[in-house]
Amino acid sequence: MSNTADAPEKAGSSRYIIADRPGFRLGALLGRWESLLALLLVAAFAANAIMLPHFLDLYNLADGTFNFSEKALIALPMALLIICREIDISVSGILALSSVAIGLAHTSGVAPELLLPIALATGTACGWLNGIMVTRFRLPSIVVTIGTVSLFRGLASVVLGDKAFTGYPQVMADWGQGYFFGFIPREFIILLVFAALFAVMLHATTWGRRIYAIGNNPVAARFSGIAVDRYRLVLFMLTGAMAGLAAYLLTGRIGSTRPNIAMGWELEVITMVILGGVSIAGGAGTIGGVMLAVLTLGTVTYGLSLANIPGIYMTIVVGILLLATIALPRLLRGRRTAK
Structure with missing residues (x-):
């Protein structure tokens, strides 16, 4: 005689019957990290709209995207790197060195249309160096990129000294x-x-x-025929190239290259990625979540700037969010294990 407890599952599985109920679908939706981020974005937007009279001005909202667009461009490949269990702390240094390369090329008389390829090539070369150190010499990416951020920014500072490159072509400003x-x-x-x-x-x-497979189990991915080191190297180079693109846009936006350009951006970029639901342990995360985190942080930053709150407070907010998004899943997992 069959066990009656197994009957529903054999007949079509009670799990799927429950899944057809609207309440279950709503609960599953709200249980997703992206859904919680969307609610947080709506809450931040509504709070700013209520407290700040000029927040909903369309032109101001559009201009507010300048505050995060370049950082978000770097966050996209950074998400792929972290899913692969790697990280690049050197992105702000790559951006600074790429901006200096643009300045050197411009002052040497290079045609304006070649400045973007120069920025991309410089960023890609920096990413290649990071990737080679990690894949060829088996060094931890966090250690390598902590070292190279000092190297890249140091080279930029040596070239610039106490000067700045200015007078960039109009196409960059455009x-x-x-x-x-x-x-x-x-x-x-x-x-x-x-x-x-x-x-x-x-x-x-x-x-x-394959990126997800590498992040979940790099050893199993390698035995299944995935060229793990090649993927990691390409992702480091892609991250460098996107930092080079960000350098071109940022340099064109502010119209100059200075030694402190993009200082501290690596923290904000990593916060966007981790807040977006990308697991710091690798193997999980979505681009949609990262973009929701970008928009949420952008909304908070824009509101703080309209309220004339000093930028140092935004640094505190970013630090708190980074700690919370790393610690909260572990705390919740610990409570479930305890039960």
Whole structure:
């Protein structure tokens, strides 16, 4: 005689019957990290709209995207790196060195249309160095990139000294400060295009599935025939290239290259990724979650700036969010284990 407890599952599984109920679907939806982020974004937006009279001005909202677009461009490949159990602390140094390379090329008379390729090449070369140190010499990526951020920024500071590169061509200002349709910043459109490309690559291709496999178990991925080191090297180079693109846009937006350009950006970029639900242990995360985190942090930053709150307080907020998003899942997992 069969066990009656097993009957529903044999008949079609009670799990699927429950899943058809609207309440269950709502609970599953709200249990997703991305859903919680969306609620947090709505709450931050509503609070700012209530407390700040000029918050909902469309032109101000559009201009507010300048505060995070370049950082978010770096956060996209950083998410893939962290999913692969790696990290790049050197992105702000890569950006600084790429900006210096643009300045040197411009002062040497290089054509304006070649400045973007120079920035991308410089960033890619820096990423290649990071990747080689990690994959060829088996050094921890966090140690390597802590060292190279000092190397890259040090080289930029040596070249600049106490000077600055200025007088960049108009084409850089057009991309760094310009608008589409009169009010949508070009940088934000570029960010949306790259977010879509990264989302397709990670979630709809074999390449993306292999990235998840490497993050979940690199040894098993290697035995299954995945070229783990090659993927890691490419991701470091991709992260460097995106930092080079960010350098081009940022340099065009502010119109100069200075030794302290993008100082401390690595913390904000990593916070965007971790707050977006990418596991620091690797193997989990989505581009959609990262973009929700970008918009949430951007909304909070924009509100603080409208309220004339000093930028140092934003640094405190970023630090708290980073600690909370790393510690909270572990605390919840510990409570479930205790039960």
